Amino acid sequence: MAGNTPMMRQYLEIKSRYPDAILFFRLGDFYEMFMDDAVVASRVLGLTLTSRNKNAEDEVPLCGIPYHSSQGYVARLIENGYKVAICEQVEDPREVKGLVKREVVRVVTPGLVLDGFNLQPKENNFLLALHKGDDQMGISCVDITTGEFRVLQCRDMDQARSELLSFDPREVLLDDGDRGEQVLSDLAPVLDGRLVNRLPEWIFEEDRARRLLQDFFSVSNLSGFGCDHLDTGICAAGAVLHYLQQTQLGDIGHLRALTPHSSNQYLVLDAATRRNLELTSTLQDGRKKGSLLGVMDRTVTAMGGRKLRHWISYPLTDCAAIWARLEAVDEARLRSDERERLRMALDGIYDLERLSAKVAMGSAGAKDLVALRTSLERLPQINDIVQGFEAPVLKEVAGDLDVLEDVAELIGRAIVDDPPFVLREGGLIRDGFDADLDELRVISREGKGWIARMEQQERERTGIGSLKVRFNKVFGYYIEVTKSHLSRVPEEYQRKQTLVNAERFITPELKEYENKVLGAEERIVSIEYDLFQEVRQQVALQGARLQNTAEALARLDVILALADLAHEADYVRPVVDDGTAIEIEDGRHPVVERVSPGERFVPNDVRLDTEDDQLLIITGPNMAGKSTFMRQVALITLMAHVGSFVPARSARIGRVDRIFTRVGASDNLASGQSTFMVEMTETANILNNATPRSLIILDEIGRGTSTFDGVSIAWAVAEFLHDNKRVAARTLFATHYHELAELAVTRERVKNYNVAVREWNDEVIFLRKIVKGSAGHSYGIQVARLAGIPAAVVERAKEILRNLESGEFSDEGQPRLARERKRSRPQASSPQLSLFSSGDQELRRRLEEVDVTVLTPLEALNILDDLKKML
Incomplete structure (x- = not known):
């Protein structure tokens, strides 16, 4: 240095x-x-x-x-x-x-952006900290653009993974010790693409975190926030606050509370379910369009958009709270005139949450204050309309609305309608707001008139008609006389600059005026900046009122958006109760019916309960609509718990505590898991955590391994879900293993359904209708042909299928997969084909004793297992 x-x-x-x-x-x-x-x-x-x-x-x-x-x-x-x-x-x-x-x-940093291009209006921008305790996972997140500061605890890494996906933070804080390293390893796939910062372990110490939080909020303990018992969560919250204080060196007083986030209040959605149901983004490209949120979001404010995303990510489980939301949506739906007037008024309101945060942190410009004022000026009209509603939730909104007329009036008196972006160049403050500023402006404005009068006076006095009084930033004020008239210049003129064709002069009178005017202009800029800061600080003092009003407007926006959707899309009000039955008549998939407007959507009924129709085995070909049907049941159930109307003719939804889905196949190569391991891990999570209050969607279990293994696993999973009283969850189980249809014979709460199809000239026609009974065929070859598989492959597949369906072995003991042509018989010494050796008398005897016409699929599998053991 x-x-x-x-x-x-x-x-x-x-x-x-x-x-x-x-x-x-x-x-x-x-x-x-x-x-x-x-x-x-x-x-x-x-x-x-x-x-x-x-x-x-x-x-x-x-x-x-x-x-x-x-x-x-x-x-x-x-x-x-x-x-x-x-x-x-x-x-x-x-x-x-x-x-x-x-x-x-x-x-x-990515998690601490205040404005600009990195912020999505209808999405939170969370900074999140994770801390692994002895038996809990602590999580805390903050959005400094809105003032939200939350804390929670998770029982295991799976729940932490789900919460991480729900909050979708841009930046994550971990300790730099062994525990942080384990979290980083376990959550590697969901942390990918996010900025991860490793902080010293001492920053996460509980005693330090508690003191830091108590000092910041000026409280003696955290009981008043309802989170004093969340020890591990408090460690994470302390790390978040420490990071904020190190990076945001201005005021962060708009963080007014630490809000506990309890999973007991919400329907639990694990990471696989959020992904498979495409709640807020699609599997294909991760975009909002094509997701449930993309269909449901008719909010007109950024605050409402963020609130709706939160409601979808965290559906309610309390029937009374759900009913209250539904009542508000219903009233807003019926009162269409008031609804449209409110939506039009809301449509002109800027993001009050983020504006108030910028004001509090001292980063708001004059244009931000004008946007705040124009938004607040709409509140009296909104308040007048909302006061006429009767639903409790809307009455609560009306009670929480503060029209903030004093704040709007202050900004209106102080700040001009179209201020400049730059704060230190003047032009911010209205005339009449400050007497000293007005006086200086008079001096500055009169400058032009004074110059004109002086110029005319000097022309008359000297007789120089071309004399000019001018100003520039380098030389200030001066009198300019062309060289042809220099002989007429008075003695008191002092030469200041010589030009090619002219001379510039200054006089004592002009110098005195220059000092006065230039001093006034500099003071005007300085005073305006000081006055702007004073106004901004006065607005910042009303931050709590602004935040409360923003929260009320967000709730109102969501209620109106759900009402508008229900009206336009012909949704019905569901009945959500403490029963266990899920009864949906003419249910429709909320996304599929909207994104495929050219094709008539075929609605379907469903009944699930824990007494008679607990586990529905659904068979049928690919592309017939099994997955769409099951997902629509899950989405309708979730929408009802959000407090939304649903796409159906009628719906009664018995309260659900969790929705589980096991859909599709994907590798998790980052953690060394194959497709089948991912499938089994997700299935294990369901079997270990489901309750009779849960809803389970299983789409193809056991497809990632051999046929015998797959059928066995699928059968055992279905039996477990039926027989185990701790689980006994309402379940939709789609499968291509037709053998599972036999469960309905031996298990009383298992019912068979299939997707109806019709065959016509070797073509398969999908009717998209769910009917009772099991499917007779999978029609996989027909689907393969529709996908463009070469004709030769399709025909050969048909031949192999006929051979398999007529019997696996020929009279000579050869596999019937072979074409009807001469080929040498395999030698008995061949270990791979010894099953088909005609010399194996014991196997032949066992096979001849079997009466295949009376075997159940399970008995056939047991015999084959015995044969395997003999081999």
Whole structure:
């Protein structure tokens, strides 16, 4: 450092405190980056890389960006996984002799973006901390753009994985010890693509975390927040707060409470279920469009969009609370005129949650305050309409609405309608708001008139008709006279500048006026900035009122959106009760029917309970609609628990505590799990955690292994779900193993259903209707042909199928998979084909004794198992 300039020494000292961030170092109207930061930033941002001390041994790479357009550059760096430390000049350069003091005012990371291109309006931007305790997993997350600060505890890693997917954080904090390493390993697939920061273990210590949280909220304990008992969760919350205090060096007082998040209040959805049901994003491309949220989201505000996402991710389980939401949706649906007026009024409201957060943190500009004012001006109209509703939830919204007329009036009196983006150039404050400012503006405005009068006066006095009084930033005010009239210049004129064809002069009177006017303009800018900060601080003091009103508007927006959807899509109000029956008449898949408008959707009925119709075995060919049917039952059940109307003619939903799904096949190569291992792991989770209150969707169990193994596993799983009283969950079980239909004979609560099809000239026609009974065929070959499998392969498959269906062995003991052609008989010594050797008399005797016409599938499998053992 010794050989550097004072400014570079200042830069290096500040940079040493933020080694893992790109430092935006404020120099006048630019943010400059030096050395390695400059090299990285120039590459990522496409900036021209230049240098200080060119052609010297100590050449320093540098690049820069205009400070007033920094948001886009910061966003691109964040998107590429970098942190950015914003270093500002904290002194006015005009008032300081020597080096201006600079400090980092904020560190921007993916989880701590306040505004700009990295924020999605209808999605939270969470920073989340995970801490593994002895027998619990603590989680805490914060969204500094809205002020939400939550804490919870999970019983195991599976629940933590589910919560992580639900919160979908941009940034995750872990300790740098062994426990953090285990979390990182166990959750590797869901942490992929997120910025993970490892913090020292001491930051997660419980005693330290409690003291930090209590000091921040100015409380003696955390009981008032209802989370004092969440020891492991508090460790995570303490880490979150520590990280905020280290990176957000301004005020974070808009975090007003630590809210406990209890899974007992909500219908539990594990990670596989959230993924398989495509609740908020699709499996194919991860986008909102095509998901349940994509269909249901008719909210008109960003706050409402985030609230709806939360409701879908965390459906209720309390019947009274569900009923209250349904009652509000129903009233809003019936009162269409008021609903439309409210939606139109809400449509002009900006994101009050994020605006109030920016105000509280001192990052709001004048345009943000104007957006806040225009939003608040709509509240009286909204309040007048909402006061007329009767549903308890809407009455609660009306009670929580604060129209904030005083805040709107303050901003309206102080800030002009169209202020500039830059705060230190004036033009922010209205006339009439401050007397001193008005007086200075009069002086400044009269300057033009005074100049014009002086110019006319001097022309008359000197007789120089071309004399001009002008101003520029370099020389200030001056009198300009062409050289042809220099002989007429009065003695009191003082020469200031010589030009080719003219001379410029100054007079004592003009100099005095210059000092007065220029001083006024500088003071105007300074006073305006000070007044703006005062107004912003007064608005910040009303942060709690703003947050409460924003929360009420978000709830109102969601209720109106659900009512609009119910009206337009012909949804019905479900009955959600404490019974165990799920009875849906003419149910429809909420997404499929919307994304395929050209094809008439075929509705279906279903009845599930824990007494007579507990486990439905559903058979039928691929593409016939088994998966669509099962998913629509799960989605209708979930929508009812959200408090939404549902796509059906009628629906009675017995309360559900969890929805499980086992659908499809996928590898988890990152953790060394094959397709079949993933399938078995998900199945094990269901069998170990389901209750009679659960709803289970099983789509093909046992398909990732051999046929005999697969049938055996599927059969045993179905028996367990029926026979085990601890589980005995309402279950839809789709399978291509037709043998499972036999369960309905031996198990009283098992029922067979299939997807109806019709055959016509070797073609299969899917009727999409679920009917009683089991399917006779899988029609896999017909589906293969529809998929474009070559005709030769299709015909050969038919031949093999006929041989298999007529008997596995020929009279000579050869497999009937072979074509009808001469081929040498396998030798008895061949271990692979010894099953078909005609010399094996014991096997032949056993096979001849079997009467295949009376065998059940299970008995056939048992015989084959015995034969395997003999081999």
